[in-house]
Amino acid sequence: MKRNWIRIFIAILLLIPIGFLQVSIDYSKQVENLESQILLMPGQMAGSLILSGFKGLAADLLWLNIENYWHSGQHYKMLPLLDAIAWLQPTYIVVWAVGGWHMSYNIFANVRSRANTLDEELGKILQEIKDKSIKDTATKIKDDIKELVEGLSREYTKTEDKIKEYIDFANLCYKKIDFLKDKKEYQKLYNTLSDLINVPVEMIFWYTNGISFLKKGITYNKDRYDLYFELGWTYYHKGKDYPNAVRYLEKATKFPHPEFVDDVLAHAYEKNGQIDMAIKQWEKLIGTSFESVAQRAIHSLKTTGKFTP
Amino acid sequence: MNVIEIKELTKYYYLGRNRIVVGLENVSFNVEEGEIYGILGPNGSGKTTCLKLMLGILYPTSGEISILGKNQFDIEMKKNVGFLPENPYYYDYLTGPELLKFYGKLFEIPEKILNERIEKLLFLVKLHESKKLALRHYSKGMLERIGLAASLINDPKILILDEPTTGLDPIGCIETRDLLIQLRKEGKTILLSSHFLSEVERVCDRIAIFHRGYLLATGKLNELIQKYNAEGLEDLFVKTIAEFDKKGEIQ
Amino acid sequence: MRKAWIIGLNSFKESLRKKTLYILLVVAFVVIGASKAFSWLTAEEELKMIKDISFSGIEFFGALIAIFMSLTAISSEIEKRTIYTLFSKPITRQNFFVGKFLGIVLIILLNFILMSLFFTGLLIFKKSPPDVQVFKTLILIFIELILIGSITLTVATFASDAFNIIFSFFLYIVGHLTSYGNQLADRTENVILKGFWKLLYTVIPNYENFNIRDKVVVGIDVTWNYILKTGIYGILYLAVILLIGSYFIQKREI
Numbered sequence: 001m002k003r004n005w006i007r008i009f010i011a012i013l014l015l016i017p018i019g020f021l022q023v024s025i026d027y028s029k030q031v032e033n034l035e036s037q038i039l040l041m042p043g044q045m046a047g048s049l050i051l052s053g054f055k056g057l058a059a060d061l062l063w064l065n066i067e068n069y070w071h072s073g074q075h076y077k078m079l080p081l082l083d084a085i086a087w088l089q090p091t092y093i094v095v096w097a098v099g100g101w102h103m104s105y106n107i108f109a110n111v112r113s114r115a116n117t118l119d120e121e122l123g124k125i126l127q128e129i130k131d132k133s134i135k136d137t138a139t140k141i142k143d144d145i146k147e148l149v150e151g152l153s154r155e156y157t158k159t160e161d162k163i164k165e166y167i168d169f170a171n172l173c174y175k176k177i178d179f180l181k182d183k184k185e186y187q188k189l190y191n192t193l194s195d196l197i198n199v200p201v202e203m204i205f206w207y208t209n210g211i212s213f214l215k216k217g218i219t220y221n222k223d224r225y226d227l228y229f230e231l232g233w234t235y236y237h238k239g240k241d242y243p244n245a246v247r248y249l250e251k252a253t254k255f256p257h258p259e260f261v262d263d264v265l266a267h268a269y270e271k272n273g274q275i276d277m278a279i280k281q282w283e284k285l286i287g288t289s290f291e292s293v294a295q296r297a298i299h300s301l302k303t304t305g306k307f308t309p
Numbered sequence: 310m311n312v313i314e315i316k317e318l319t320k321y322y323y324l325g326r327n328r329i330v331v332g333l334e335n336v337s338f339n340v341e342e343g344e345i346y347g348i349l350g351p352n353g354s355g356k357t358t359c360l361k362l363m364l365g366i367l368y369p370t371s372g373e374i375s376i377l378g379k380n381q382f383d384i385e386m387k388k389n390v391g392f393l394p395e396n397p398y399y400y401d402y403l404t405g406p407e408l409l410k411f412y413g414k415l416f417e418i419p420e421k422i423l424n425e426r427i428e429k430l431l432f433l434v435k436l437h438e439s440k441k442l443a444l445r446h447y448s449k450g451m452l453e454r455i456g457l458a459a460s461l462i463n464d465p466k467i468l469i470l471d472e473p474t475t476g477l478d479p480i481g482c483i484e485t486r487d488l489l490i491q492l493r494k495e496g497k498t499i500l501l502s503s504h505f506l507s508e509v510e511r512v513c514d515r516i517a518i519f520h521r522g523y524l525l526a527t528g529k530l531n532e533l534i535q536k537y538n539a540e541g542l543e544d545l546f547v548k549t550i551a552e553f554d555k556k557g558e559i560q
Numbered sequence: 561m562r563k564a565w566i567i568g569l570n571s572f573k574e575s576l577r578k579k580t581l582y583i584l585l586v587v588a589f590v591v592i593g594a595s596k597a598f599s600w601l602t603a604e605e606e607l608k609m610i611k612d613i614s615f616s617g618i619e620f621f622g623a624l625i626a627i628f629m630s631l632t633a634i635s636s637e638i639e640k641r642t643i644y645t646l647f648s649k650p651i652t653r654q655n656f657f658v659g660k661f662l663g664i665v666l667i668i669l670l671n672f673i674l675m676s677l678f679f680t681g682l683l684i685f686k687k688s689p690p691d692v693q694v695f696k697t698l699i700l701i702f703i704e705l706i707l708i709g710s711i712t713l714t715v716a717t718f719a720s721d722a723f724n725i726i727f728s729f730f731l732y733i734v735g736h737l738t739s740y741g742n743q744l745a746d747r748t749e750n751v752i753l754k755g756f757w758k759l760l761y762t763v764i765p766n767y768e769n770f771n772i773r774d775k776v777v778v779g780i781d782v783t784w785n786y787i788l789k790t791g792i793y794g795i796l797y798l799a800v801i802l803l804i805g806s807y808f809i810q811k812r813e814i
Contacts, residue, residue: 004810011803014796019762021793025769026742028786034775056612056774063605064598092778094604364648367813384650392648398640400570402577414566415649459645469648 033091033223059089066099075107079209086217093226096217104210104234111202115149118196125189134186138193141173148200152207158239163204173197210234228252229261236264242272259288266297267308275305312467312498313340313363318372320358320522331522332358336372338517338527340500345493347509348502349546350519356502357395359519360471364392376467388416391460395471397452401445405436405455408444409462416463423462430458433488449476457485461492468492470501474508486512510542518549525549563651567659572666575629581667584628588621588675596682607688608777614679615773619701622672626709627728629667633660634716638814647814657717657809661802664709672702693776696787703794704770708732710798711765714805717812735767765797 028034062085069077082099089095122142129135148156148166156162174197180190214231221227232248235241249265262285269278279301285294300307320332333355340346348356361367363374365381379386399408406427413423431437434454439447447455453476460468473489474482482505489499489512503509509516510530517527526533526549530542539545575581595613598606637643646656676698683690712728719727738761745757769790772782 004807007803007807007810011800011807014800014803015762018793018796018800021789021796022762022766022769025766025786025789025793026739028783028789032783032786033780034772034782034786056608056777057616060609060612064601067601089774089778091775091780092608094608094778361644361814364644366644366647384652387648387650390648392645394641394644394648396641397645399642399645400574402574411566411570412645412649415563415646415651417562456645 055088056092059085059092059095062088063095066102070102070106073110075110075206078102078107082213086213086220090217090220093217093221093224096214096221096227097230100210100214100217100230100234102210103206103213104238107206108203108210108238109153111199111206112149112153115146115196115199118192118199119146122189122192122196125192129186129189134180134189137176138189141176141193142196145170145173145196145200149203152200152203155240157241158204158207159241159244163208166200166204170197170201207238211239223255225252225255225257225261228255229257229264232268233264236268236271240271242268246272246274259285259290262288263290263293266294270301270306270308275301278307310342311339312342312377313346313500314373314375315339315359315363316373316375318359318362318374319370320355320362320367321370332367333362333369334522336519336522336524338524340498341515342498343493343496344514345489345499345501345512347513347516348500348519349504349506349509349516350502351504351550353521354519355522356519357471358522360392360469360500360502363469364390388463389466391463391465391468393453393456393460393468393470393473396475397456399444399452399455399459402443404441404443405431405447405458406440408455409459412459413462418463426462426464430461433461434458435484450478450481453477453481453485457488466497468497468499468501470499472503473501474503474505482508506542506546516542518546520550520553523553525553561658563655564659564662567646567651567656568662568666571633571660571663575633575663575667578629580628581625581671584621584625585671585674588617589678591617591621592675592679592682596685603686607683607686610679610682610686611694611777612773614675614682615697615701615777618672618675618679618698619704619771619773622668622675622701622705623708623732625671626664626668626705627712627725627732630664630709630712631716631721631724631728633664633713634809635721643814653809654806657805658802661710661713661805664713665706668705668709669702672698672705693781696782696784697773697776699787700770700772700790703791704767707765707767707794707798707801710801710805714801714808717805717808731765732767735765736771737768738764738766739768766793769793 062081066078066081066085069075069081078099082095082102085092085095086099119142122138126135126138126142129138148169152158152166156166174194177190177193177197180186180193183190211231211234214227214234217227218231228248229252232245232252235248236245239245245268246265249261249268252261253265262281266278266281266285269275269281279298282294282297282301285291288294297307315336315338318333318336322330322332324330336355336359348359350356358367362369363376363381374381376383377386377389400411403411409427409430410423413427418426428437431440434457436451436454436458439451444452444455453473457470457473460470474485477485486508489501493499501509501513513530515527515529516533518525526537526545528536530545533539534541534545537545537548539548592614595610595617598609601609634643637646643656647653680690680694683694708728711731712724715724715727741757742761745754745761748754748757772786776782
């Protein structure tokens with residue numbers, strides 16, 4: 001009984017090694033990437049406060065809704081959800097990768113398919129237009145926009161400068177049909193044309209959103225190849241923006257990565273006009289599963305300066 | 310020879326705002342080996358407080374307790390003490406034998422001896438037929454009896470019983486009384502508290518009367534009756550308490 | 561120690577009879593089992609779902625079980641007055657307290673094993689047997705549950721059930737947020753406030769140390785070094801808790 005106070009004394013003393021151990025644990029958390037980067041966004045702290053240890057679970061449950069929105073075509077609703085999931089569990093690579101893919105590819109394609117329907121509709125409306133100058137203007141815009149949409153889906157580069165050009169062009173088209181806005185008899189024509197002009201604008205919107213989303217993902221996952229590769233691939237394949245593609249694919253190769261990353265980088269170098277770099281990159285792939293492709297590529301590049309179709 | 314010595318035992322309960330409640334005030338008495346000593350008093354007189362202090366459940370404000378020459382916290386001393394609490398309640402999912410075994414293990418009694426003793430005790434308290442019944446199905450009387458068996462599991466030299474006949478029917482009371490007398494014959498010392506005066510009259514060698522934490526009187530029953538000019542224990546009881554209430558003096 | 565073990569075993573058997581335990585366990589199984597229902601997701605997503613739900617379920621329900629079983633471990637003995645009979649036996653108060661602690665460890669362990677086996681079974685069923693990272697996550701969850709239970713037990717040595725349950729839940733939440741307090745401390749200029757946050761950070765149990773599940777499910781490997789450090793933290797903290805509990809059980813008048 002008399003020595004009961006010793007228990008409390010020892011308990012307090014033990015807090016000292018506990019304190020030191022906690023410092024060591026915190027350091028390990030940083031080094032092993034176990035720390036939650038909570039204070040990067042003020043809003044994240046609120047989410048963490050509410051959910052404490054169950055963020056991953058909440059992220060999963062929100063992810064289920066993404067699938068729903070995708071299948072029911074409610075694409076815009078996916079955006080805040082993707083943000084929320086990435087908010088909750090920023091190290092969940094799949095969310096960033098799939099989210100970026102949904103935006104730059106799937107929704108992009110979905111929006112693009114609207115152009116065909118609108119094109120057909122416009123065809124029917126134009127048949128009934130009697131005023132020749134209006135009909136000609138409308139037909140020209142329709143054809144130009146259709147060409148832009150086709151181009152964006154295929155080979156048109158989507159660098160920052162080019163995107164500005166496309167948007168400026170669309171704005172010009174809007175201006176050209178502005179005079180139709182107040183004419184009752186041409187309302188249908190005006191509305192359908194506006195919708196059509198909006199198609200490439202929206203396509204560009206989703207493409208750039210996908211890019212931004214992946215870039216945001218990178219800020220939380222700086223030390224992994226995954227999202228650098230996803231971004232590099234999107235620039236390369238979708239955006240035909242080869243300088244940016246090379247930039248990000250090079251970053252991806254700085255971390256442990258699978259061989260196909262090197263393969264894509266080699267192609268990107270070539271497309272970006274860096275033939276020597278492309279050859280050097282292919283040479284790195286000798287002795288890997290890409291060896292036969294690499295040998296052909298090196299031969300082709302050295303003789304014709306071209307390999308990638 | 311005294312097996313229990315209580316010297317100037319005091320227990321105050323400190324409640325908030327400088328309020329002090331007297332649990333026991335300067336209580337001194339001894340219990341001799343082989344006797345049955347009864348502690349009487351109305352409810353709240355300090356009987357249970359005294360017993361709890363003796364078992365180390367409460368800490369005294371001042372005073373000394375000596376049981377078999379050791380203080381109340383001594384583990385070796387407790388091996389020779391058996392206790393039956395007031396209104397005993399046990400782990401209701403256990404059966405009688407399981408309860409006895411649990412307590413028996415705490416005394417580090419060898420298994421063979423423990424099993425034999427459990428059998429013997431169940432017969433003694435007439436619970437042998439209810440061996441397989443869980444305690445939650447026991448009546449109050451049965452609980453008292455299993456409690457008594459539990460207090461004897463270690464074959465103690467001293468038995469401390471707090472209100473052992475509460476809840477027992479008349480036959481139960483008689484049987485308990487007979488058992489206590491038998492145990493005294495075996496050389497055990499028994500300290501019991503009760504407010505059943507008839508019980509105490511029949512069984513106890515010496516008594517102590519408590520009231521409001523004070524020890525009013527102690528000694529052999531017939532000597533006390535003479536001293537106070539009482540007609541019997543009941544009268545003695547009433548007289549000592551009335552005198553205390555009037556004067557507030559300790560005898 | 562033997563006497564503590566006898567008391568602990570008795571306490572464990574008594575806990576097995578509490579209905580609360582079975583209700584919580586059934587709910588836990590239902591929740592963990594429900595994670596299998598997301599079969600329309602890709603295999604990788606479904607696996608992540610199963611792991612997220614199961615780890616969280618084991619931790620959350622394990623904590624609830626730890627708190628509820630520990631809550632009445634001592635108070636029920638006092639209410640039923642079985643404690644008087646116990647203390648009249650040749651046992652010390654420390655035997656009693658350690659015994660109660662052992663009883664709680666046993667009940668937490670049993671529940672933890674049951675839930676973990678169920679979870680492991682699910683993973684095997686999904687043709688993705690648990691790897692060493694899953695095992696590491698479970699070890700840390702178990703240590704966390706023991707800490708949670710022992711804190712409730714210690715508070716029971718000096719406070720009422722009502723206070724204890726509120727305090728235990730409050731500490732469970734705060735214990736998960738304490739590392740954010742530390743980040744706040746790092747950003748504050750005020751020396752006194754900094755010192756205060758740092759002290760609080762050390763004293764309050766940091767349950768987030770034991771939370772590696774968010775990272776393990778996304779494929780981040782946790783080293784044995786980290787597990788060892790956190791394990792030692794858990795043991796030291798447990799020692800602090802038990803010492804405090806021993807102090808109060810010794811002091812307490814019943």
